[in-house]
Amino acid sequence: MYLDLIAGTRPNFVKIASIIHAIDESELNFTYRLIHTGQHYDKKLSTNFFKDLKLPEPDHNLGVGSGSQAKQTAEIMTAYEKLLEDKTPDICIVVGDVTSSMACAITAKKMLVKVAHIEAGLRSYDWEMPEEINRVLIDSIADYFFTTTIEAKTYLLSTGKDANSVYHVGNTMIDTLVRFKQHFRKPDIWNRLDLKKDQYLVLTMHRPSNVDGLNHLEKILKSITSYRKDIPIIFPVHPRTENAMKRLKFDCSNLFLSSALDYLEFNFLVQNSKAVITDSGGITEETTVLGIPCLTIRENTERPETTEIGTNEIVGTDPKKIEDAFSRLFNNNWRKGSIPNLWDGNTGLRILRVLNQLNS
Incomplete structure (x- = not known):
């Protein structure tokens, strides 16, 4: 299975690293191209992450840079469309809720490429947050949904999503934290x-x-x-x-x-x-x-x-x-807390196993 992996900001890099490491270390048959939109262009917020997290250099850097959200969205969509015209993946994987993820998800869907959303089903219900708009848009068009919690999965099912397309797998960001701690x-x-x-x-x-x-x-x-x-x-x-x-x-x-x-x-x-x-x-x-x-x-x-x-x-x-x-x-009265289910460092592999089953 051939994947497009979309990264544009620091959180994207941290989350997508889990998928790349899982591909490299598993025996499952996946190939991919890593697409950096350039939404974060500060060196320590983008380039250095690839070195620290032991990631390959991006196959493509769209170089979008700064600008209004509308400008960034338009430039990402235009540039990604050209990549899709050149080569079509089986699935476009977007992570989180940033402009890059939303823009590439829409572009892929319009080009008849299936979209998988990692970190699906999260909601703040705050429409003043650009990220909330992005989450809702991505979830409205995605084909496959990977959630960090069972509550996010339950929410998506309550909106009418097919149970066969929604998977509680854990948190890819925590995969990276565990690996590099x-x-x-x-x-x-x-x-x-x-x-x-x-x-x-x-x-x-x-x-x-x-x-x-x-x-x-x-x-x-x-x-x-x-x-x-x-x-x-x-x-x-x-x-x-x-x-x-x-x-x-x-x-x-x-x-x-x-x-x-x-x-x-x-x-x-x-x-x-x-x-x-x-x-x-x-x-x-x-x-x-x-x-x-x-x-x-x-x-x-x-x-x-x-x-x-x-x-x-x-x-x-x-x-x-x-x-x-x-x-x-x-006064040392803060609660200790505990770790949510499946936040164990193995989420990337669980996602690949699901995708592999979908392809079989």
């Missing part, structure tokens, strides 16, 4: 600030609702940095957030900005931190498996399992809720 490495900032295990926090923000409004961004940062001035907060800055921070010029003695970190460096920081504060969905999954407390600065999540049985808690951006959460954290 022993290879996590200290970033330069660890020695530069003389950081110690459990004695600092990690902060990430990139969602437009949090970083595009400067007053709102400043309010969030003040809430996070004011509770404990003696605790360093390490803030690896996403390119989108970096632009906002330059305009904001927010200065605080315990907030330390870092350039974007490699996958292995970032997860070293996460694994050794007291807690993580984030608006990323994927990071809440990684902290759940690593057993690290996580504060989500959003009003909802498409990954409820991280709050129901994991280590994540939704605190939003209300200063009082953030303060209450910090109080429990520093």
Whole structure:
């Protein structure tokens, strides 16, 4: 079976790595071409991931780069259409909920190529999130659905999906975390600030609702940095957030900005931190498996399992809720959490086995 594997952003690379490693290590008959859309073009958010995660160079790089979501979507669709005209795969595999996945799924479907969606069935029910629109669009046209949880599978079945097309397989992002956990490495900032295990926090923000409004961004940062001035907060800055921070010029003695970190460096920081504060969905999954407390600065999540049985808690951006959460954290009253079913490092192989059965 010949597959197109679509990757365009950091989370895509982490998730698609699971499929590539499973193909390389199994005896199943799969070939593929790896297509990098170029949606993330920062070196540490894209190119270095291939080296760190032991991935081959992409067969094609569409080189889309920055731009509005409409511009990115149009350019990805146009470029991917040309690849499909040249060679048609049996299945186009898209992962997650980013623009690249949505654009390639639509293009493949219009070219009569079957689409498989890894991480299907997640919903935040927040239509202000571009990712929610992408999830719904992909799930509305995909042929095969691979879910991270049984709840996501149940949701898809409730919408009328054929039971023979929906599979609860686990989490490909966790496959990669498990595989490379022993290879996590200290970033330069660890020695530069003389950081110690459990004695600092990690902060990430990139969602437009949090970083595009400067007053709102400043309010969030003040809430996070004011509770404990003696605790360093390490803030690896996403390119989108970096632009906002330059305009904001927010200065605080315990907030330390870092350039974007490699996958292995970032997860070293996460694994050794007291807690993580984030608006990323994927990071809440990684902290759940690593057993690290996580504060989500959003009003909802498409990954409820991280709050129901994991280590994540939704605190939003209300200063009082953030303060209450910090109080429990520093008084060691945070729940330990557990790991969701099938988040065991073998999801990629389970997906290939399903696809192999479909092809037999």
